[in-house]
Amino acid sequence: MLEFDRVAKSFGDKHVLRELSLVVKPGELYGFCGANGAGKTTAMRIALGVLTADAGDVRWQGRPVDADSRRRFGYMPEERGLYAKMTPRDQLVFFAGLSGVAPATARRRADEWIERLGVVLGPKDTLEKLSLGNQQKVQLIASLIHDPDVLVLDEPFSGLDPVAVDAMADVLLEFARKGVPTLFSSHQLDLVERLCDRVGIIRDGALVAEGTVDQLRRSAGSGQLEIALSGAPDDWAASVPGVRVVAATGAKVTLEVEDGVPAQRILAAAQSMGRLEHFGRRDPALADIFRESVAGSAR
Amino acid sequence: MGNAALIKVVAAREITQQMRSKAFWVSVAVTALMLALSFGATTLFQGGGDGRSKVGVVGKQAALTPALGDRAEVSRYENDETARQAVRDGEIDAAVLAGDRIAVLRELPEDLGRALQEAHRAVGQAGQLAGHGVPAKDVPGLLTVEPLKVSTLDPDADRVQQRTIAAGTGVFLLFMLMLVSGLAVAQGVAEEKASRIVEVLLAKVRPWHLLAGKITGLGAAALVQMLVLATATLSAAIGFGVFETPSDALGTGANLLLWFIPGYLLFITLYAVAGSLVSRPEDVNHVVGPVNALQMVGLIGPVLAVSGSTDSATLRILSMVPGTSWASMPVRMAYEDVAWWEIGAAFGLMALAIAVLIRVGSRIYTGGLLQYGGIVKVKDALAGARQ
Known part of the structure; x- marks a missing residue:
């Protein structure tokens, strides 16, 4: 279980997160929605240790998340980050290595994922030679290659064609079936509605609505x-x-x-x-x- | 995963990427070639080739010919005008005219001038002796004076000079290498930051793992580069006979390497920190300026030593100051016996500086990495690291 417990964060005078609390249960797909600047990315960055919280905790399996547990997280940042001059396979092996996966295993998994997600690439192509959609798939593989315990994905569907959206949705559902809690943000609300077990809507750094889509509908009044x-x-x-x-x-x-x-x-x-x-x-x-x-x- | 394992993964990527880069090998090949050629050229200039001057003589000046011996090739001319014309046409370097005058196109080379004056003096003195009735056969004997003999009290003078020059050249080589790999580090850090890879990386490792991995990885690549260069340079230097004692060269090289390692650590950290302050790789040149300048100061010591100002106080001070000691101390050690406490103090100060720099630098690096927008101020980066 991944828990955000009264997490607060300010940048100068600006309160970006105000005691944000939410829980992502094992095997749950949690849709994290909110307007731009509501605090989604900051919350995710804190979970991944890229930023530190001013107050509150992010816990995994009941214990505050530390460097070791984080290495078992899969993270896809909103602004994609890969090495332009490296081949996708090499960088996937590199990212897997940072999570402790042996090179041979990482190479095998990279090939499997590249085939499964249909990444189109030549054997010597560096990342910059790939289309944006294919780069996005590589970025997703980078977050999955170490077979993570938790997935935190910031806008994983943006910029994908419908076929790729379906492929990515299948992958998320497969990880959920394995019991991996998944927190993902998206502005594509139809997708969130279709995929998520639960949805949290964040405004000004705090949750303003949370529950299954049905619960939200009921509470919104019909x-x-x-x-x-x-x-x-x-x-x-x-x-x-x-x-x-x-x-x-x-x-x-x-x-x-x-x-x-x-x-x-x-x-x-x-x-x-x-x-x-x-x-x-x-x-x-x-x-x-x-x-x-x-x-x-x-x- | 332990710290060492994480640093190893980061370092391995840096090494592999460097080794696969064409630019890396081209720069090694070009530098090695340039160094080898420069030794060849030096030898060639020192040898001087067939550098005998050509001199024209008019009338009675032909008497200079035996006195000049093999120091010049002498041709005879009818009169002053034909001799002057020959100088103008470049056929001869100088003409000794009838009225005891020398004609040259622009400037009389120093060596040739001395040779001509000596020959003229010898011929004049022989004439005066003959005038005093000295038999012609005795004249050369009377005029021959044994030249003063120079005895070098330091039996190793040549070796010391060669060692100093070798150390100076070596430092320059290492300086170039540091400059190139320093820029590569700054550029790499800026690229990771600009392309937001840093966010994925920081989710898995701490900033100092990244910093340490980069420094060791690029350091190892630089070491390979240096070994290739050193082998090429030393082979060329020994091959062209620059060293009387090749073992001196190896000793000097080993000492340089010993001092290079802390120097490298110091500067590469500075370059990495500088790279973390910019948001776009194009801005790297703006922030590495001060680091480059500091590195340039390091060259002052070796330049002083090679140019002969070996007892300069500046050189002694530079050999103690962290940031310049890596370059000045091995050069000093090449030409004089440096007191052990000076060596120890210089090394200790350097180690202290590195420890402080890595501590402060990794804070700036941490804070700089996640701040965007132009060039981040050091103060803001430090404040960012606290957040």
């Missing part, structure tokens, strides 16, 4: 209805009391229902206007919950 009618006037919904039209596309309207107004009453009103083709609750997308959560930012 006061919206989607109704499709045929044969009704275009503005039929405007005459229904207790609702507000949020969106209207073709025959389908999305309505915000006031508290205390029962759905049956709206159903009956709709049926009296035309032939009912669709009636249902509209679950908010993670993107809606995210917008709601980060709205009203202090800055």
Whole structure:
């Protein structure tokens, strides 16, 4: 279990993390969401020892993370960092070596991962000769090659084509199945929604929402209805009391229902206007919950 | 994983990358070739080749010919004008004209001038003796004076001079090597920082592991480079006969190496720290300036020694000061017996300086690595390290 316990960090007068606490359980994919500058990268850098916290702890298996346990972490920084003039294979062996993997094992694993993720490269190609997508795959392999105990990935999906996104998602799911806790940040909320067991939304250095996507939806409130009618006037919904039209596309309207107004009453009103083709609750997308959560930012 | 194992992994990458770099081997080959050629050229100039001067004589000046002996090749001319023309045309270096005058195009070479004056004096004196009725056969005997003999009290004078020159040349060679590998270190650090590799690295190792790995790795590569260069240089020097005693050269070389190691540690640390202060590799030149300048000061000692100012106080001071002692002390030791306490103190001061530098330097390095935007101030880097 990877735990952030009341982690605080300031740069000068700027409080970047304010007592951030979160837990990533074994085998869990934890989506870490937040606007730019909310503190995601700083939190991850502290977990990896690249920065030190002003207060609080990051713990792994109940003990504060130290240099030895960190070497068993897999880390993919937001700003990619690889040696441009080195071949991908050589640098993968180098990074694996820093985590204590013997060169022969590292070479074998590098070849396996290069093949599995479909990195396109010639035998003597240095990293700079690879496309950006392929470089990104190499960066992911660098974080996986030592078969890590924990994965901390900062925006691992940015810049990937859909096929590569699927390949990378498969890899993360495979590590999760092995029991590896994975913390990853992403602005691609559809992906987070699809992959993550739990999501944490950070604003101004503190979590403002956390839970499974379903829990977040429930807590966000499901006061919206989607109704499709045929044969009704275009503005039929405007005459229904207790609702507000949020969106209207073709025959389908999305309505915000006031508290205390029962759905049956709206159903009956709709049926009296035309032939009912669709009636249902509209679950908010993670993107809606995210917008709601980060709205009203202090800055 | 222990510290040593981590440093080894970092160092191994540096060595492999250097050894695979074409630029590395090209610079070794070019420097070795230049050194070998410079020894060859020195020998050639010292030998002087067929350097006999050509002199023209007019009329009675032909009498100088036997007195000049083999010091000049003498040709006779009809009159002053033809002789002057021959000088102008470059056929001869000087013409001795009828009225006891010497004509040269621009300047009379010192050696030739002396030879001509001596010959003229000898011919004049012979004439005066003949005038006093001395029989012609006795004249050469009367004029022959045994030259003063010079006895060198220091039997090793030549050897000492050769050792000093060898040490001076060696220091210059090491200076170049330090400059090249220092820039490579600064550039490498800046590249790691600019490409953000440093973030991945710092997630696995401490900054001082990186620093130590770089220093040892590039140091080992520099050592290989130096051995190749030293072998080429010494072979050329011995081959061209620069050393009377080749074992002297080896001893001087070993001493240089002994002093080079702490000097290298000191400067490479400075270069690495300088590299950590810039955000873009293009800015490296702005920060290595002061380090280069400090290194240049180190050359003053060897230059003084080689140019003969061996009893200079500056040289003695430079041989004690960390940062310059690596270059001055081995040169001093090549030409004089340096008191053991001076050697010990110089070495101790150097070791102390390195210890302080590595401590302060790795803090600046740590703080500098994760700060971006132009050139990070040393003060800010130190503050960053505390964060």
